[in-house]
Amino acid sequence: MNEFIYKRKSIRKFDLTALADDTLEKVRAQIERVKPLYPGIRYNIEIASKTRGIFNVKAPHYLIFSSEEKDGASENIGFIGQQLDLWFSASGLGSCWLGVAKPEKSGSATLPHAICIAFGNPAEPLHRELSQFKRKPTADISEGADERLEAARLAPSAVNGQNWHFIAEPAAPARLGGRIHCYSKELGPLKALIYGKMVAIDMGIAICHIAEETADFRFVKDANSPQRKGYTYMGTVG
Numbered sequence: 385m386n387e388f389i390y391k392r393k394s395i396r397k398f399d400l401t402a403l404a405d406d407t408l409e410k411v412r413a414q415i416e417r418v419k420p421l422y423p424g425i426r427y428n429i430e431i432a433s434k435t436r437g438i439f440n441v442k443a444p445h446y447l448i449f450s451s452e453e454k455d456g457a458s459e460n461i462g463f464i465g466q467q468l469d470l471w472f473s474a475s476g477l478g479s480c481w482l483g484v485a486k487p488e489k490s491g492s493a494t495l496p497h498a499i500c501i502a503f504g505n506p507a508e509p510l511h512r513e514l515s516q517f518k519r520k521p522t523a524d525i526s527e528g529a530d531e532r533l534e535a536a537r538l539a540p541s542a543v544n545g546q547n548w549h550f551i552a553e554p555a556a557p558a559r560l561g562g563r564i565h566c567y568s569k570e571l572g573p574l575k576a577l578i579y580g581k582m583v584a585i586d587m588g589i590a591i592c593h594i595a596e597e598t599a600d601f602r603f604v605k606d607a608n609s610p611q612r613k614g615y616t617y618m619g620t621v622g
Contacts (some may be wrong), residue, residue, distance in 0.1 A: 388473040389539075389596060390535075391512055397507040400443070418468060420463065421460045435486060437485040437486050440482065443503060449501070450495035453496055459619075469481070477505065481540060499582075528550075530562060530564060532593075535594060539589045545583070548569065566619055567618060570614050584618075591619075601621065
């Protein structure tokens with residue numbers, strides 16, 4: 385169990401003093417340790433001191449994510465980035481996903497920009513009580529019973545949209561947990577234009593929370609997964 389899933393929060397007020405060099409080296413080392421959801425998708429993470437764009441958050445440092453554009457790339461970035469978000473929370477550092485911020489300078493020379501995460505020492509309380517989370521009830525986003533659904537429910541998402549759905553199956557013999565089928569909500573044309581990429585990143589973030597609570601995590605495509613009107617099947621934790 386990752387206890388920080390149940391008390392992390394998005395930090396939007398930072399001490400703007402740059403982190404010490406040894407702390408930034410720890411961040412770089414952690415970047416090298418993260419595990420992708422899809423190992424075959426190329427991506428890159430850089431540390432920057434500035435970003436640009438509306439709804440930006442002032443912070444001393446930013447992670448700049450870039451990725452090749454192919455099926456599963458956005459979920460992959462969400463999965464990777466949330467591992468770092470949780471690590472920041474566990475390490476006493478604040479962080480916040482920035483959906484519309486862009487690097488001040490172009491990041492990777494070969495990969496398109498994906499998203500940013502602000503980070504640094506927090507200038508507000510770093511953690512919160514479980515009762516302070518503003519999330520939909522589990523019954524509104526899932527079917528079936530599985531303790532890991534609570535971890536998925538608490539995942540951050542763009543404008544707190546929580547555009548996901550999960551179907552939990554009972555555990556098979558000799559397995560610690562059952563399968564969880566993961567779906568993203570199909571958006572209307574306008575919302576899809578604005579939030580379509582972010583919904584896929586959010587899906588990766590939620591899958592990361594499930595992975596943190598799964599002893600033997602695997603993510604597969606199941607040709608026999610249940611279908612749900614209004615939702616797109618993304619994959620199965622199996």
